[in-house]
Amino acid sequence: MVNDVLLSANKAFSEQNFSKALALYEKCFPSNVKELAGILRDKPILKHVYRNYLYSLGCEESVDKIERLMYEYKAADPQDKIVTATKELPRLDNRQVSPLLSIIVPIHNSGQYLDFCIQSIREQEFADFELILINDGSTDSSAEIIERHALQDSRIKVLTNSQASGNPGTPRNQALTIARGVYVGFVDSDDWINRDFYSELMSMALESNADIAFSGGFNNHEASGRVSKRIYKAEGFDDPNSSRFKTHDSFMIWDKVFKRSMLEMFNIRLGETKAAVDVPFVFAAYYYASNVVFNDDFIGYNYRRESESSVTVAHRKNSNCEFEFQAFSNVRAWANSNGIADYYFATIDIKLVSSLMYTLKMVSDEYFDGVFDKVKALFADVDPNSFKDYCVQNQKWWLFKEFLKVRDHSSDVVKAYLLEKEHAAKAKTIEQLITPRYQLEGERAGILFFPCWLTNNPYQKLLYKAINEHFNLAIEGYDQKGLRKELIDKKKGEFKYIHLHWLHNFFDFEDSSVLDNTLESLKYAKQNGFEIIYTAHNICSHDSENAGDEKRYREQILSLVDHSLAHGELAKQRLISEFNVAAESIEVVPHGTYGDFYGEKLDKNQAKEKFGIPAKSTVFLFFGNIKGYKGIFNLLSRFQSLREKRDDVYLIIAGRVLDQDLMPELTEQTSDANILFRPGFVQNDEVIDYFSSADLCVLPYEQVLTSGAAMLSVTMRCPVLAPSIGILPEVITPEIGLLFDSFENMQDQMERVASGGVSLSQDQQFDKALDSYDWTNLVKRISFLRR
Incomplete structure (x- = not known):
């Protein structure tokens, strides 16, 4: 009977009677796509007949139905090459409308970070977006911050919940119901994004008409100030023959963009539980996405690690x-009710086991037994054979062993097993801590330095490269937690010096054991023949709330130091007078230049054009981390006074805002069109743009000892305007810059520069300074290393 109907349908199709053909085909093919895929599998002729049905659908203007069927069929049979081929099928509607992107930010008591987050979105290079801010019952300053930004930017839409929803999924879902973008992106309200984040993702997505565009990871910003990169492995995601098909290192929603029509077609929404709200959303999106694009080399999302709202701390542990x-x-209910292909249940199991094992390791003893019983029950439904195959192919035997341990043993046995693994993990952590992050080989017993901060600042890399080349010393850099007896035992005899930078890393006002461990390790190192070096990047923290304690802690550490390096004579005198450091143990070694680390300087007019600044204007630049003592508001007020007199002056402010309390006022005071405010971590390849465009780098510091920004400006042959404090008068000579003794004087100097009343240094005038502060010449001053 079916064959007769199919023949009649084909005849009607050949006669272009598509309405009749459609009705007949629908009697032959099941509407359940999973069942359909099973029938058509390995039947190429029948697949071509089914394509006649799809073509008939298109001719009857059922394009939306075709699009849905294409998603479902490709997900059900990812190996198919016939049904899902688009050739000769009616063209799906890919019209681009404005806005191209909807960016969704749920907000609940995020006032401390919110300004920074919103500003980073507003300043995206990709401008065709709407920004949907959802105030989810905030009781802090979030509402005021939202209102201020909404008044300034017509792209912002605001939703307000009078009562907090209690989860981060509900506000996102509310935003999805009103979103109009072709694509959707998500940003968490305590994070921020680089200026090119969405331009890169949207370029990929639009060019390929992708369902999802993936970035390659994220920048992980820890409370200590350390920045690390989390890099994803995307291999196998779109390969049906891979064990990693439809799996990805990221199960987050904020590091990618999604095609909104796909989300709407399958009603893909966030979960509305206290946490893990991404899980049901990502599973559905990954399953249906048939066209995905990746840029594994691109990282533009900045994740703030372990804030007070951290899911790990607030929800899992307790x-x-x-x-x-x-x-x-x-997720399992969704899979069962939507006829999801069998292979995808194994994908669900992979994520379920890895997530719940992580939870078991995190949860406190108080809740362990109850959580264990639920995990064990869920593991009973996991197919052990497919899960084993995945673990074997991806070298995750340890995960399969953990799975079997939970599935087959009691709570007490598993708790003991996990405790044993925790101890092994701690031992492995120690091994990692005493594994160098940076190494230079040398024939002489050399330097172990702490902390190794190469990501944020090239200072250490340039210093040690010069030391290595001049003295032939071996060099190794470590995390500050690597300063421990195990490393000293491992390296004694092979290395001679321990070099400390930025002493605030070696004590903690909330945890006295940090200082105790530092002192114990330093004493042990000295007993084993090491000499301790200290570089005074500062004398005490400029904005410390515990100045008395900090001074005592520093005194205890400095009492064990054999050699101190000061960036200038003033720094040397302060070490002597404030910490009783012996004068003969201090050597003056200024901060060196940055060489060609950031590349070649651009033509000034070309650089100004990049920022949309007229060639004949005067550009002032503030560059570097923004904290209260750096006097940014003094600069803004003086610049505004200058602006009242002339329109041809511009101010660029670029750097991380480390005092988040400053953001509301910063945002308000930088609304002038002639001020370019670029908050956030400045990527290495962006540095040259800022300094090439600047006519004068202005450092309005209220307190300072030394300044990396000043030396960076000198490196870039950009004149500097700096205060006559700290060691800056020793560095900023008339050939390379100007000094001021009051903020009124600073404004006068800026005005003279803008009006041409002072002749700024030419490139050749920097040659002497650059030679003096070249690292190769500077390290020769370190006399004790000659021994």
Whole structure:
């Protein structure tokens, strides 16, 4: 009977009677796509007949139905090359409308970070977006910050919940109901994004008409100020023959963009549990996405690690983790009710096991037994054979062993097993801590330095490269936590010096054991023949709230130091007078230049054009981390006074705002069109743009000892205007810059520069300074290394 109907349908199709053909085909093919894929598999002729049905749908203007079927069929049979081929099928509607992107930010009591977050979005290079801010019952300053930005930017849409929803999924779902963009992106309200984040993702997405565009990872910003990169492995995601098909290192929503029509077609929404709200959303999006693009080399999202709202701290550790069980229960319910292909249940199992094992390791003893029982019950439904295959192919035997341990043993046995693994992990952590992050080989017993901060600042790399080349010393750099007896035992005899930078890393006002461990390790090192070097990047923290304690802690560390390096004579005198450091143990070694680390300087007019600044204007630049003592508001007020007199002056402010309390006022005071405010971590390849465009680098510091920004400006042959404090008068000579003794004087100097009343240094006038502060010449001053 079916064959007769199929023949009649084909005849009607050949006669272009598409309405009749459609009705007949629908009697032959099941509407359940999973069942359909099973019938058509390995039947190429029948697949071509089914394509006749799809073509008939298109001719009857059922394009939306075709599009949905294409998503579902490709997900059900990812190996198919016939049904999902688009050739000769009616063209799907890919019209681009404005806005091209909807950016969604849920907000609940995020006032401390919110200004920074919103500003980073507003300043995106990709401008065709709407920004949907959802105030989810905030009781702090968030509402005022939202209102201020909304008044300044018509792209902002605001939703307000009078009562907090209690989860981060609900406000996002509310935003999705009103979103109009072709694509959707998400940003968390305590994070921020680089200026090119969405331009890169949207360029990929639009060019390929992708369902999802992936970035390659994110910048992980720790509370200590350290920045690390989390890099994803995307291999195999779009390969049906890979064990990693439809799996990805990222199960977050904020590091990618999604095609909104796909989300709407399958009603893909966030979970509405206390946490793990991304889980049901990502599973559905990954399953249906048939066209994905990746840029594994691009990282533009900045994640703020372990803030007070951290899911790890607030939800997993001290709860029964019901939210996670509910999330995976919802995923399995979705898979069963939507006829999801069998292979994808194995993908769900992979994520379920890895997530719940992480939860078991995190949860406190109080909740362990209850969480264990639920995990064990869920593991009973996991197919051990497919999960084993995945673990074997991806070298994750340890995960399969953990799975079997939970599935087959009691709570007490598993708790003991995990405790044993925790001890092994701690030992491995120690091994990692005493593994160098940076190494230079040398024939002489050399230097172990702490902390190794090469990501944020090239200072250490340039210093040690010069030392290595001049003295032939071996060099190794470590995390500050690597300063421990195990490393000293491992390196004694092979290395001679321990070099400390930025002493605030070696004590903690909340945890006295940090200082105790530092002192114990330094004493042990000296007993084993090491000499301790200290570089005075500062004498005491400029904005310390615990100045008395800090001075005592520093005194205790400095009492064990054998050699101190000061960036100038003033710094040397302060070490002597404030910390009783012996004068003969201090050597003056200024901050060196940055060489060609940031590349070749651009033509000034070309650089100004990049920022949309007229060639004949005067550009003042503030560059570097923004903290209260750096006097940024003094600069802004003086610049505004200058602006009242002339329109041809511009101010660029670029750098991380480390005092988040400053953001509201900064945002308000930088609204002038002639002020370019670029908050956030400045990428290495952006540095040259800022300094090439600047006519004068202005450092309005209220307190300072030394300044990397000043030396960076000298390196870039950009004149400097700096205060007559700290060691700056020793560095900023008339050939390379100007000094001021009051902020009124600073304004006068800026005005003279803008009016041409003072002749700024030419490139050749920097040659002498650059030679003096070349690292190769500077390290020759370190006399004790000659021994």
